[in-house]
Amino acid sequence: MDLERTPLLTDLYELTMLQTYYAHGMTEEAVFELFMRRSSHRGFFVAAGLDQGLEWLETLTFGDAELEWMRRSGLFSDAFIETMAGFRFSGRVNALPEGTVFFAEEPLLQIVAPLPEAQLIESRLMNILHYQTLIASKAARCRLVAGDTPVIDFGMRRAHGGEAGTWASRACYMAGFEATATCLGSARYGIPPTGTMAHAFVLAHDSEAEAFERFARNHPDNVVLLIDTHDVRRGAERVVEVAHRLAQDSIPVKGVRIDSGDLAANARMTREILDEGGLQDTRILVSGGLDEYRLETLLADGAPIDGVGVGSNVNTSADQPFLDSAYKLHYFRGKPRSKHSSGKTDLPGRKQIHRHYDGAGMMQGDTLGLMETADAATGLLKTVMENGRRLPAGDGSLADARERCQTQLHALPEGVRALREPAEYPVTLSAELEELLTQTAPER
């Protein structure tokens, strides 16, 4: 069972529900929507993960191992297992192109498919889109705060498993990061790879100077030296010594990295030492426990920092490690449907989103209306899959998504971009949708 392809990466209840749906011929077209509920820590979200979601849908089949597990479990009928042996996803997908900025209650994905197909895919589809959206949304905040300073993803080691580490490279790059330290992220998605050295490298040598010089001569094109293994001041001084020897062989020290202590103070001290040593072109990179909040402080007071590496705080979206994502049935058998319990009222019907801009190109507000009467050309949700096959609209490149994201981030109203207590972006319901909402009062 291939982790990245198996349909068993789902919740058991998807399968038990399906058995009943098939048993009762409940295979008419259903519409499910994936959306996020409001988050007090995020003024906006960035849609990500669609490419992996569509790839999974296109290849979704039950192999022998999966069917055998179903048999052994004793939970399913033979007839149902046989049905699943022939399972394919045959539906339509409408979605926000990756990199699109969106808001609470707006569908980022809409599945139109026979009820059992649309139901089965819930768990994994959410698993894919939720995580990448979570990280792209976090990374976008770092990108906005960092201004022109390059930000790099360093966090794979503490990401939650390998898929998360790899997807985080992708989501961060989409949000505008410059590079990733994760080789697989680079290999799979064509993201520039980057890296310096670990403290262990310095410790494995008998002196810091020897470690620096060996590394530099072995990687003459990309010399970035880690200077805080023992003492940052001495580390910076050693860089100057070594740089003079390396200069004789035309090897430039491109950068140094500081990973501990007061990063701003260390960067200032290091800048002075490097400048006095004639290394005005050597860049200073910092890392260690950074996120958008600490970046804001660090960069606000003008510390001489030329690049930042972020890790665990971003890869785990530490201040908000999950979003209140939902995948809900909103239309079935010709009827809008929605859950109304306990104050969480979902919006029924098949929806479309329209966005409004002011004269300066800044986003003013969105309207949530119904797909049936919407203008497809201007609606944000695009049809990216039909009959279980991707359409060209579902084939956007990562570079396009990155560009889209940058453009939209800069069109966001200031207050909505705020790191703390962001303003609520205006999302209004169309008159039709309002009416539908009052009509579909809870069944009693």
Place this chain on the structure above:
Amino acid sequence: MDLERTPLLTDLYELTMLQTYYAHGMTEEAVFELFMRRSSHRGFFVAAGLDQGLEWLETLTFGDAELEWMRRSGLFSDAFIETMAGFRFSGRVNALPEGTVFFAEEPLLQIVAPLPEAQLIESRLMNILHYQTLIASKAARCRLVAGDTPVIDFGMRRAHGGEAGTWASRACYMAGFEATATCLGSARYGIPPTGTMAHAFVLAHDSEAEAFERFARNHPDNVVLLIDTHDVRRGAERVVEVAHRLAQDSIPVKGVRIDSGDLAANARMTREILDEGGLQDTRILVSGGLDEYRLETLLADGAPIDGVGVGSNVNTSADQPFLDSAYKLHYFRGKPRSKHSSGKTDLPGRKQIHRHYDGAGMMQGDTLGLMETADAATGLLKTVMENGRRLPAGDGSLADARERCQTQLHALPEGVRALREPAEYPVTLSAELEELLTQTAPER
């Protein structure tokens, strides 16, 4: 490139450092240790992930796709790429058996291998062990708070990717959960699968009663009905109606699930309705935003709850989404080594852990000493791999790990188990280690 096997699931700097190590023949034996620094939110950790770590080490090779990526990157010499084509892990691994309770600064894993081998594996090994340990440690807190109430893992959809979702099933089961909703977790690790139904199932039917009855007749052995799609009181009343019809065909309603609102109040109301309706044996499960803190409140006031499902808060370890894990070089070329910068002083040398119990079998404290002079029979770190091959000691079953964890959790001093501001468990350094620490003052 298979996500679960590829050596490119690593940081670029591991490869650039390796190129220098090989170029300079720095292939002598090194000792790296993986440990956690102190966490104010966790009084103890539970070791997990070793099985996946060892499996990865045993199968670690560079395939054609990996070598091709290295070539295309332009970052490596031909000689180095050729070396990596023949790469195998040939080292020894000493580790805490999975399910072992451990504390800050104690190595949960010790790698003894030629320097480049021990270095390369850093990123992925930490990625594997850090996440499972993070989740087992979180889940153990839920297990302790829940007492005898079964706890179930429901969180795959919002876990960070598929590997995290599947590993969380395993880590939670190790920590004492009863079952998992994730089919792949069940299929891979033999964990009991469990599930009820989604709100969509109820919404897809024209009445709640019809949804309940269809589901029950289709899954007569495991009828658990979700009663909060519209209104919990009406949902419970419908369960009673339906149960009477089902009883005529000897189909019992095993349980109901409540997923929203005031769970304690809803459980009390539901219990009354079920009891009055003659359904005293029907269990009440609750879910929705639960973690150890909310479980404590929920169960403390005696709400009639027979089982709980936990999801995102546990699968993402939301109050502490990553641990301050470190993988550090502690011995190389006959010399203990450690990083001393900025107040974070690592403990040098090859370490072993001994644990002390009082007469009642409660844990009193640990001693961290040096492996060279330690009693191997009683030390907590066991040799689980030698020459890159697993030893029988590295082949423990998940059931054993689960039992080990339960035993140790109940031997933990009360204060150390506390959910908030846990007491610090006494970990003392042996005289030898203290001496070594003073000897290895920072190189200046």
